[in-house]
Amino acid sequence: MRIGYTLMTEQAGPKALVRYAAAAERAGFDFEVSSDHYSPWLDEQGHAPYAWSVLGAVTQRTDRVELMTYVTCPTVRYNPVVVAQKAATLQLLSDNRFTLGLGSGENLNEHVVGTGWPPANTRHAMLTEAIDIISGLFDGGYFNYSGRHFQVDSAKLWDLPEIRTPIGVAVSGKQSVEKFALTADAMIAVEPDADLVSRWDAQRHDTGSRKVGQLPICWDADRDVAVKRAHDQFRWFGSGWKVNAELPGTAGFAGATQFVTEDDVAGGIPCGPDLEPIVESVRNFADAGFTDLALVQIGGDHQDGFLEFAQSDLLPALRDAFPDGAR
Template sequence: MPLRLGYKASAEQFGPADLVRFGVAAEDAGFDSVFISDHLQPWRHDGGHAPAALPWLGALGASTDRIVMGTSVLTPTLRYHPAVVAQAFSTLGQLFPGRLVLGIGSGESLNEVPLGIEWPDGKERFARLKEALLLMRQLMTEDRVTFEGNFYRTKLVTIYDRPERPVPIYVGASGPSATRLAGRLADGFITTSGKAESLYSETLLPALSEGAEKAGRTLDDLDLLIEMKVSFDPDAERALRDTANWAALALKPEEKTGIEDPIEMQRLADALPLERAASRWIVSSDPDEHVARIRPYLDLGFRHLVFHAPGVDQERFLRLYGAEVLPRLRALELEQDSARRTGADPVLEGSPAAR
């Protein structure tokens, strides 16, 4: 697949009108896609936001011309019935044909438990996700759907307003089971950067390949999307400080398991030192360093990079990254394509080997 470079609209950090403005700016800056998470509650109480993704995607689509839009991710199993999600994305897909992606995941308790929903264990969450995916795919492609699952049932349901081509469904995962599911049943796979390289090379990508093989496919048949956590600014100190906004990402699973209150999540995140808050991010004022640190993900096979920036001035980031980093990444893609044809090894401009 050709390289695609996207922008992550930080729904936890900004309100809906600002996020639409940023999405328009991303299109103007040369980004190919815009993705948003669908949260009921943010990671922070003070200054936090949690706009609903479904109406926001409609507003962004009406304000832009070409970018691909999607969720990374939405949970179609608890707050939402899968049929409602299938109907909503079919409508969006008809309004903006070829521009929608439905990214789904198994959910987080922060979004479900406050509504009085009993939080299932991991096995049930996975089973619900699989069943929801199958039901949504059937509703997006067939008429008069009767579905008898363990968790969801429909009787003679038709979604009357559908695009000619069904909206592709991607599965977001950080463990092998859901990743195999993505390989077997989904159109794409979503994960996040900043973790140990072995997680991607030894766990996730082999599981994805295994799932794809069971469906008679290869990884080339899937869109491999990764959210890249990047903090870029000519002022290196500013790039470092910006990561404090997202310190919650640096919390270990055992530190945040069972936390359903944004105030408590904020307290835990604010207690972390800045160096730990920055640990999940590529932090640098040098665009060549950004490209060099992004390249390993390209080498692993990820072809859709969605950049998430932590700073408060998102339009500044979009201008700078669009001008300084995206052209370098696209040039690297051309070099890699040429190298594959000739058997040579492309060398990054500015790298020690180039000098």
């Protein structure tokens, strides 16, 4: 497994995120992923800068780490032709270090343009068309498309990288795996689900593709402080994406999580200074067959200490635990 760092646009402003990105590279992380939201899940998180501007700046402050959106919805708030243009530009700016991570989106971010929030089957159909469009534009030349949800009229990417931008797609079950395993270069998921990995590999008849997961942790020298912070900012996480995708705003997430306790959160998220709970949580993803795992340090003002801890203790421990990964 390769170990990555998450740029959480919901919990820090743009300048801080760029600084954290550079520090994470120095600390030794293999890659960095960025969320792409118009709104945080909870008011307590307090941020939502434009991810693509942040990533553009990050390309100029880093040299080695791979970069990825985790994930972009290319169907409602963004048109897929514009997503293709943004991705190609980032691939050029980063000297071929960028992967375009895509997903079917969340009501939280997409309702803001006033076109409504379609049901899950429609969202999957829209994402399928969007991937076809983005892939077609990545092929180069003028591109036309006539679909049920999208029309493209003589579009062309005028600045294409020499190395084609890889596409990752977020999946959550059998239906999404069957739809996207053959059209994407990488699988993206947020739970250590071995069944997802095996279905993905079986659909592709190939075990060599990337499977990228994500793990929230809340490191702090004081475990009680860490648990309180994780509850304050990440109590929404345990609801699952099938619920989270439907809620329209921070008030909805606050209401849906009003009875979540600190113990509930601590039971699902490693909190505090100890290495062992983090290593064991990482192991769950490794055992499930994931090749890459991006860590989320909860708390926008608590990144510097975590990055020092990662460089001195966490990443060496993960290299020892997983000698074939975490380079």
